[in-house]
Amino acid sequence: MxxxxxxxxxxxxxxxxxxxxxxxxxxxxxxxxxxxxxxxxxxxxxxxxLFPLLCCKWRDMEWCVSMPKIELHAHLNGSIRDSTLLYAELSNLAVSFHSFSANTTESTFSWELARELGEKGSIVFSDVEHVILKSDRALNEVFKMFDLIHIITTDHKTVARITKEVIEDFAADNVVYLELRTTPKRNDSKAMSKRSYVEAVLEGIRSVNSVEVDLSGELKTDAFAHSHSVDGLRNGIGSKKIYVRLLLSIDRRETTEAAMETVELAVELKDFGVVGIDLCGNPNVGQWLTFLPALEFAKKQGLPITLHCGEVPNPVEIRAMLDFLPKRIGHACCLEDEDWKLLKRLEIPVEICLTSNIKTETIASADVHHFADLYKPNHPLILCTDDTGVFSTSLSAEYALASSAFGLGKREMFQLAQKAVDFIFASGRVNEDLKAIFASAHTRLNLWTRVPLEVGTRGTMGSLVKREIDYFRKVELELAETSSQERPSRWVGFRFSMSNWKRKKRRRRSNGICSVVEVVHGDRLNDIPGFGYLNLKVDSQRYDV
Ligand SMILES: CNc1ncnc2c1ncn2[C@@H]1O[C@H](COP(=O)(O)O)[C@@H](O)[C@H]1O
Structure with a gap:
């Protein structure tokens, strides 16, 4: 077969x-x-x-990669490389079917995994087998998948490794600012505390050497045992740079105490790259009131908060979340009309994860996604990936998908990416740096709008020519007045005027402003959105200029 x-x-x-x-x-x-x-x-x-690739043109995808992007909703363990996870998964599966030799590294790894599976007891292999084998997983199945991923990944070394790889992957996709979120995990069998988990993540960030990483502008190296300046990492590294900041997630399965521990850790690590708190996890599990004390404490401590909100219909919780006034929310798929209006009135930015919503069947397809309902009235929104590994996507692919599903042109995509700068949790100079990065990319990608002149209205060819004639007249008059010796002949005056006019014309062309042969009028459509003009360049011979 x-x-x-x-x-x-x-x-x-x-x-x-x-x-x-x-x-x-x-x-x-x-x-x-x-x-x-x-x-x-x-x-x-x-x-x-890359599922979204099927929905867009390869050319669009290439362009989306070339554009700088900002990622604000990416879960570390959901963004693991397929190759890293696949190897671990396959080793895991092999254990269930075959005996192994304890001599090889692969089988030792498999044995470790098998032991953990047995010890933990929370996952029975037959429960997850079908989830591993399929590709489109419903929301509840996705969380089973995460349980499995966590068993495979949760030791310090692996956490550091996957963090490094995830950052390299985002940087390769031209993500210039990444807010990576992860749930600090306690794992006694690995001598792991929530704190040591986050330290492993930070270690992974610092170990990236294929790209310059800005983790935190204000590292206090003496205050944090395991930290060291990222400046050292900058030596000898290429020109690419990525700003990385961390959000610590509270999993909806956690108790109030565990949630509080996460927030305390975030407060402690504020100067070391941690910039906020996230509430995530299976939306069918846990109660809002369980996490509220920790979230309120975070707010008091000045930590910005983002909440997974409305991934499933839960009107009471959704209203409570909006009333809490988080700095951002993720998904917002299942809001009732009143909540939708409230969200818009409060102007809370929404992290939109198209592929994730479609693959988990939270939203039927891209064309009925609430993206359009937010985008059209200019509600703040940020395109994000959620879980690049689990959903086989990338941020560029999400932009390409949005472009093909909602008809966004290059300028609109760029503006959407650029606008995300306003919603980052990092403070200080990062915002200014990102604005500068986008400004230079705007020029590099040649996104300036040429404003054409229209025949017969304001700024017409007629008025342009009239201005030229006025100019020539003025020059001739000036020449006549300043020359006491000899009155210039019409021919001399004309020659002078012509060469001057040509210089002016060249100068204006190089500035991208209209010249006579570029003047356009409104019969045929050209490629400038919102304008319908005929380019007279081709017809210029017909005009006596
Ligand atoms: C599908 N949409 C989603 N909705 C809600 N929570 C999600 C999620 N995708 C991922 N997570 C959360 O992120 C964890 C994995 O990364 P970390 O172990 O924290 O790095 C998952 O266990 C889940 O709690």
Whole structure:
């Protein structure tokens, strides 16, 4: 049986096959999906390949990558590279089916994972098996997937490694400012406390060496045992730079005490790159009142807060969350009319995660997504990824998807990315730096709007020519007045005027302002949104200039 049929149950075309270290990979495509199917010890697994790519043109995607972007809603453990996770997952699956040799690193890793699975007891392999094997997971299934990911990733070394990789991946996607969020976890079997978890994350950030990382402008190296200046990391590194800040998440499964511990940790690490608090986790679990004391404490301490709000219908909680006045909210998928109006009145910025919402079936498809309802009236919103690894996406892919689903042009996409600067939690010079980065990208990407002149209205060809004639007259008069020796002949005056006019014309053209042959009028549409003009360049011979 072909791997496509077996794992995906559809009619897939095989693009290529690769075998490495006992793992067979097939790249398959159908009209609706592109996937990698892997076979390891007889088990087939599919991994989606940038789903949004199917909805947009490759050219649009390339352009979106070239644009600087700001990511404000990305979960660390949801953004793990497929390759990193796949290897761990496949090793994990192998344990369930095969005995292993304790001599190899791979099997030792598998053995560790298997032991943890057994010890923890909260996950039975048969419970998660089907979740691992499928690609589109409903919201509840996604959280089962996270439980599995956490078992695989939660030791200091792995936490540092995945953090490093996630930052490298965002930087490669031209994300210039990343607010990465993660839930500090206690794991006694790994001697891990919430604090040591965050230290491992910070260590991972500092270990990035393929790109310059700005973690915090105000590092107090003597106050934090494990911190060291990022300046050292800047030596010999290329020109790319990414600002990274952390949000500490409270998981909805946590108690008030555990939530409070997270907020206290965030307060303590304020000067070391932690800039805010997030409330996340399975929206069908936990009560708002459980987290409220910790969130209120965070607010009092001046920590900005973002809440996962309205991922499922829960009007009472949604209203309480909006009344709390968070600095931002994530998702906002299931708001009733009154709450929708309140959200808009309060102008709370919304972190929009298109692919995540569609893949978890929270929203049926991109074209009915509430993005448009927020975008049109200019409500503050930020395009984000949520979980690049789990949902096989990237920030560029989210922009490309928004572009194809809602008809955003390059300028609109750029403005959307640039506007996100206003909603970051980092304070101080970062905001100014980002504005400068976007200003220079605006020029690099040639996004200046050419304002054409229209024949027959304000700034017409007629008025332009009249201004030229007035100018020539003035020059001739001045020449006549200043020359006491000889009155210039009409010919001399004309020559002078012509060359001057040409200089003026060149200067204006190089400034991107209208010249006579570039004057346009309104019959044929050109490519400037909002304008419909005929470019006279091609017809210039017909005009006697
Ligand atoms: C699908 N949309 C979502 N809604 C709510 N919470 C989500 C989420 N996606 C991820 N998380 C939260 O982030 C954790 C994984 O990253 P960290 O271990 O914290 O780095 C998940 O366990 C979940 O609590």
């Amino acid at each position: 072909a791997p496509g049929e077996l794992a995906l149950g559809g009619n897939y075309r095989l693009l290529s096959k690769l075998e490495a270290r006992g793992v067979a990979l097939w790249l398959v495509v159908s009209e609706k999906r592109a996937a990698v199917v892997c076979c390891f010890t007889g088990i087939f697994k599919e991994v989606d390949v």
